[in-house]
Amino acid sequence: MLMTFNIKTASRCPVSHYIYPFNINIVPGWKYIAMNCLFPTRHYITHIKMNTLLQALTLTSLLFLSISTSIHAQKLSKTEKKIIKTIEVNHESALQFLEKVVNINSGTMNHPGVKEVGMVFKEQFDAIDFDTRWIDMPAEVNRSGHLFAETSGTKGKKILLIGHLDTVFEKDSPFQEFKKEGDIAYGPGTNDMKGGDVIVLYALKALHENKLLKNAQITIAFTGDEESTGKPLEISRKDLIDAAKKSDIALGFETSTGFNYATVARRGSSGWLLEVKGKRAHSSGVFSERVGAGAIFEASRILNAFYTDVKGEEFLTFNPGVILGGTEVKFDESLNKGEAFGKSNVVPQTVMVKGGLRFISEEQKEKTKARMREIVAKNLPHTSAKISFKDSYPAMRPTEGNLNLLKILNEVSIDLNQGQVAAYDPGKRGAADTSFVADYVDCLDGLGTMGRGAHTPNETLDLTTFEALTKRTAILIYRLIHQ
Numbered sequence: 001m002l003m004t005f006n007i008k009t010a011s012r013c014p015v016s017h018y019i020y021p022f023n024i025n026i027v028p029g030w031k032y033i034a035m036n037c038l039f040p041t042r043h044y045i046t047h048i049k050m051n052t053l054l055q056a057l058t059l060t061s062l063l064f065l066s067i068s069t070s071i072h073a074q075k076l077s078k079t080e081k082k083i084i085k086t087i088e089v090n091h092e093s094a095l096q097f098l099e100k101v102v103n104i105n106s107g108t109m110n111h112p113g114v115k116e117v118g119m120v121f122k123e124q125f126d127a128i129d130f131d132t133r134w135i136d137m138p139a140e141v142n143r144s145g146h147l148f149a150e151t152s153g154t155k156g157k158k159i160l161l162i163g164h165l166d167t168v169f170e171k172d173s174p175f176q177e178f179k180k181e182g183d184i185a186y187g188p189g190t191n192d193m194k195g196g197d198v199i200v201l202y203a204l205k206a207l208h209e210n211k212l213l214k215n216a217q218i219t220i221a222f223t224g225d226e227e228s229t230g231k232p233l234e235i236s237r238k239d240l241i242d243a244a245k246k247s248d249i250a251l252g253f254e255t256s257t258g259f260n261y262a263t264v265a266r267r268g269s270s271g272w273l274l275e276v277k278g279k280r281a282h283s284s285g286v287f288s289e290r291v292g293a294g295a296i297f298e299a300s301r302i303l304n305a306f307y308t309d310v311k312g313e314e315f316l317t318f319n320p321g322v323i324l325g326g327t328e329v330k331f332d333e334s335l336n337k338g339e340a341f342g343k344s345n346v347v348p349q350t351v352m353v354k355g356g357l358r359f360i361s362e363e364q365k366e367k368t369k370a371r372m373r374e375i376v377a378k379n380l381p382h383t384s385a386k387i388s389f390k391d392s393y394p395a396m397r398p399t400e401g402n403l404n405l406l407k408i409l410n411e412v413s414i415d416l417n418q419g420q421v422a423a424y425d426p427g428k429r430g431a432a433d434t435s436f437v438a439d440y441v442d443c444l445d446g447l448g449t450m451g452r453g454a455h456t457p458n459e460t461l462d463l464t465t466f467e468a469l470t471k472r473t474a475i476l477i478y479r480l481i482h483q
């Protein structure tokens with residue numbers, strides 16, 4: 001029998017310089033080991049000579065190490081098997097409950113609808129002995145509110161479970177109803193993310209029915225404005241951040257990016273506004289000492305330099321989304337719409353560019369802002385420019401703690417015969433609520449349902465994986481609170 005040793009580790013990728021999970025495969029008798037970064041981008045796939053194994057391990061700064069043979073040691077315990085059984089028994093009821101909540105419209109701006117979905121979940125959490133509360137948002141925030149539910153205790157890890165009640169489909173959307181066809185469920189929020197919320201509820205229900213939640217501290221935070229976050233963030237995200245500060249771990253149930261992937265890192269996002277001024281004059285004078293370059297040449301210099309000098313770092317992207325230039329411009333922020341007036345024989349005096357910025361760490365964000373400011377400051381003759389930034393989502397870095405959580409999830413999945421779970425490429429994941437708590441706790445996201453077409457009228461939920469993902473969640477929570 002050929003026995004393959006598989007060493008799981010997290011190392012600094014020599015290409016991207018971020019810490020990622022690595023697989024090191026050692027086949028006894030081989031002269032080489034294969035080492036590959038578990039991200040889909042596979043930064044580092046190489047063969048290292050066996051006798052340099054030790055060196056390689058130190059070089060790549062090991063964070064954790066576990067050796068598993070092809071026969072995995074840990075299997076489901078008797079208690080865990082009971083949890084699984086309960087989830088199977090409750091599966092039909094979970095589907096009915098999902099149908100019920102999907103059929104209540106909860107577009108972010110339908111405040112009563114969001115609260116109604118919250119109340120339906122509240123009743124369920126009350127029934128399994130959670131202390132629940134609805135938190136209204138003040139009028140200035142212009143959002144519905146959040147549902148929080150918690151149990152208190154001192155056993156194991158303190159866990160925060162994150163979901164959201166709202167969807168992108170407002171009351172006037174034609175997409176309103178739950179519909180089941182074979183193994184596919186259609187409906188607004190089936191996948192993003194009422195399905196994930198139902199996973200949380202039915203995983204906890206199974207633990208409660210087996211009397212396994214006693215003396216554990218679990219906080220559920222279902223926000224009512226994830227799809228369009230209420231501002232100021234200091235108010236709309238205060239309760240979520242407070243809950244994180246008293247927890248050890250946060251698990252996010254946003255849509256899964258694949259049955260065998262979880263999110264250990266995701267990019268943050270900020271916005272930027274570039275405002276350029278030039279000297280208004282007859283076009284015959286452009287380039288002259290008196291008139292200079294005009295605002296449009298200056299704006300194109302800046303954007304071109306962003307493209308040639310700032311672009312290139314992994315996970316860093318920035319995109320100018322709209323540009324207006326000429327003699328006069330007007331832009332309406334709330335409608336993302338504007339107008340420009342200008343003539344070909346007049347040197348333009350104004351340009352505005354609105355853009356976005358995505359980054360993997362605060363360091364990357366700050367460094368990028370500094371480089372952009374530097375470029376903006378090198379003005380062409382008789383022009384001036386300024387750039388301002390507005391932060392919205394912070395980045396969730398691939399920390400050692402997050403990778404350790406992934407390792408636990410991976411073990412759960414293997415024990416359930418569901419296969420390995422690897423880290424999803426952070427460059428491909430959009431921002432979410434988990435990002436707001438990433439600085440305070442270890443976190444994993446993307447633990448929700450699988451499906452397609454989120455944010456479109458073709459949103460679907462894959463029912464073949466729904467029960468399996470609920471089982472995975474329940475066993476993960478069980479192990480974390482019994483650690």
Ligand SMILES: [Zn+2]
Pocket residue numbers: 164192193226254255
């Ligand atoms: Zn979502």
